[in-house]
Every structure is written in structure tokens, then in C-alpha cells.
Amino acid sequence: MIEIKNLCKNFGANKILDDLSFSVKKGEILGFLGPNGAGKSSTMKIITGFWTPTKGSVEIDGQDVLTHSMETRAKIGYLPENVPLYDDMRVYEYLKFVAEIRGIEKDAIKKRIKEVIGDCGLANVIRKPIDELSKGYRQRVGLAQAIMHEPDILILDEPTTGLDPNQIVEIRDLIKKIGKEKTVIFSTHILSEVSATCDHAIIINNGKIVSEGKPDELAKTVGGKESVYLKVKGQSKEAIEKALKEIEKIDSFELKDKEEGNIFGFSILVKDGADIREDLSKKIYQNNWSIYEIRRKKASLEDIFRELTK
């Protein structure tokens, strides 16, 4: 559906995008990850036809976004970063403008606006001027604008920044709902969001793709080392450290925290592929210590992200 080939964007000597290629299939939700300034927004600006690429091409259903700009734009609903809206307009007025300019038939406009208001939960604010809306409502108006013409493709640039946790969940659910029928690309730097909503994720850094795949597959690509968190009550710190050193499968460990009464928490890095939980519990049993907590940590998306974009 969306085919991006060797995309480059330079501003003077500054390379914003450097030979970016990927494709998005129909009905897929693609999460676009990367630190600030990695090129997420730039890629979106090129797909939507706001910017022209320095090199490379973007095709939507086989149509180039430069040469068939009007056709491809009509297929896309776009929510730019920071949700720019016409602050002096009222919500209804704004949505009506969007509906008209998107070419919705005159007698269908009212019905469609009503549907969108329902989908995005805007019923309470439709008469308000946009500059009086809270951030959450602004975001919803932005989304309403993007889905107005029932586009095949939705491009959302950081749709959840600046929202409170409840609003984030709401917007996420909305994206999921929309994503059932449509192709969605959204960018974020909140990583849990990707695991929660995406079929596919791309991590980019300095204008290049550094990793790509299903959110849970990404973990493997980094060969993420497993770590174990252990909280144990023993005689002394030194005694516990000595015991840990005796376990061969442990790569390294470090003291994380301690509590009153010789309770120590360690973060233990495990050698590749090993499972040390049994060894640990045996060791502790032998010494007649007690386990307060033991927890296995897989390399999380956070770790991968930090690893890849350092």
C-alpha cells in the first residue's frame, strides 16, 4: 500500500533522512519510533506531500506522491505534530470546513460530521471556539479532522504527547479501532504504546532504520541479555556477593538497593541463554537465607530503544 524507496532529505549539508526504505501493508498499524530529531516527522511530511524529498520516492497504491499529489493526498488523513488547528474557529465550523474541502457531498456532510463527533467524543464541545479546548479535546478534534473523509491511510504524528494517562488510553483505543479497517502510521517515543497498539514497528535514528519487525521480535534482534532482579536476606552483603560469584552462569551483578535488616537487592546479568533461577534458589537455600523477591526481566522495548539509538 505505501512503498517508500531510498528516501533522502537534506537541508543544506544537514542530512535529515538518509536512504530510508520500507513498506506498509494494507490494514497494518505501524509504529514509528525514534528519539527526537530522528526523522520521524520528516518522513511523515514527505508521505503527506508537505515536503518534497531530496532523493527517493514514496508511492501510495502505485501512485507517486509528487506526480499524483492530489490523488494520494485524498487517501491520507494526517494529524501533524502538536495538533495545529485554527484557534479562532469553532469546532463545528472547523469540521464543516474539513468536510467541505475533503469533497464530501453536501447532503452527506451533516451526517458524516455527526458520526465523527460520535467517534471522537466531541459532542460536548462542538460549539466552543477551538482555543478554549483542553489539550485532550484538541487532540480529538485533530483526529476527527484526520478521519473525516474516511481515508485509507492515517498518519498520526505523536498523537499522544502531552495527554494524561486516561486520555492516552482513550486515544490509543481510538487508533486501534480505526486501525481495524485502515492503514495507520503513527510516531511516538512512548515505547509501551508500540507494544500496546502496533502490528509492526520501525525504529529510526539519524534518518536511518536501525531495527524493524513485530514489537516482540525486536527484542531478539538486539540479542537482549536477560537479567534477574533478586532481593534476598542474608548475613551480610559480602557473603551474598561471594555466593553469587560462585554461580557460573552469572555474567555480572550489581547492588541495586538495600533495606533494614540485611536485605539486599541485586540486578544480575545472565550469560546468554542460561536460566539461573534454580541455581539461585538452591544457593540461597543452602545458606539458609530467604528470598524476598525474584523477578526475571526480558530486554524491554525501552532497553532496545536505548541500545539502538545511543
Added chain:
Amino acid sequence: MNKKYLKTIYILFKKELMSYFNSPIAYIFIGVFLVVGNWLFFKNFFLIGQTSMRGYFDLLPWIFLFLSPAITMRLWAEEKRSGTIEFLLTLPVTDWQVVFAKFLGGLVFLFISLLLSATIPFSLASIGSLDWGPVFGEYLGALFLGGSYLALGLFVSSLTKNQIIAFIVGLVVSFIAFIIGANFVLIGAPNFLVPILSFLGLGNHFYSIAKGVIDSKDVIFYFSFIFLFLYLNTRVIETRGWK
């Protein structure tokens, strides 16, 4: 150019025109325009004692000089500052359609302000005999002149994110474009430049139309001037040159 193309321009134009009246600025603008214009005109009117609008239309280019950049200053600068330009220019509309719709919105707004000043000729006609021919010529000339200022101001607005800069630069550039053909400039200019400057000055064409003689030369000049700057404006927008 098909029906859909024009309809898109119309929808954009409607939004532009509406945005003037959504803020109090439009009403302040019209108020100031009418009060200043009427006051300056009627101040001398009873001294001169002629039922003619000559005096009013001698003033108008100078009033427009301040008001036109005030109309156009926010048109692009504000879209850029608030980021709405990214929304606007990713809609299925061409850059030219947007430029033209913005210009048209400004022009119609100016036209509305001018219409409201029509209380003057009607008052004049009620107290003496008014020759309507020149009055129409003068209004038409004012519209052309205003349109030229607007095209220029809109272009300037596309170059910056800052409304104040757009206003001041727009004012200065419009002033130069108006004054360039005036007699006191021509006196100081080298001989070979005189006919060129006299042709390029917005003012000369205005006074020529305002006399009531609608010469195609003046009309073509104004149309070319307006389209030149709308074209340049489109080019600036196309390059997204403000990044």
C-alpha cells in the same frame, strides 16, 4: 479548469473570509477605516465646498497603505507560526488555489469596507448634485490599488513567521511601489528611468482610473502586478522556503 477546481477555491475563500469576522480585528479594522476616512475627508469638505469625492480618494491610497498590510500580515505568517500550514497544504488542494483564495478573501474584505464607506457619496448626493461617473471610477481604482497592495502584502507575509515583520515590511514595500512614479521622485531620477518609474508606480494608474477614464493600459497593469505577486507567492510556498 473544472468545476471542482473552482469549488475548492470557493471553500478556501469562504474559510479565509470567515476568519476575518471570527476575530474582533475585522470590526476594529472597518471601524478605524471608516472613522479615519470620514473624519479626514469631512474636515476639509466644508471648507472646499464642492460636492466631489476627490478629497476622499486623494487620501485613500495613504489609508490603504496602513490597512492593507494589516489585512495581509497574518495570512501566511500566522499559518506558519501556529503550524496550521501543514494541515492546509496537505489537503488535496494546490498551492495556487490556497494563494488565490487568500488573496480573494482579503480583496472581498477590502471591498466590504469600501462599500460601507459609500455613506459618503450618498450624503454628498443628498446635499448637492454629485457626478456619479467619477465616483464609480474612483471606487474601481481604489479596488485595483487595494488589490495590488494586498497581493504585495500577501507575498511579504509568505516570507516570514512574524506578523509584525510582515506588517512593517509590507507597509514599506507598498509605500515604495506607490510612490515610485510620483512627480517628486521623477524629478530626481535619471532621464532614462523616468518613463519606466512613472509606469511602474501604483499611484499614477490609480489617479488615472480615478479620473473616470478606464484605460485598458491601467487595468492590464494592475492585473499583471497582482498576478506577478500571487505567482511569486506560490513559488515561495511551493519551496516551503521558510524552513
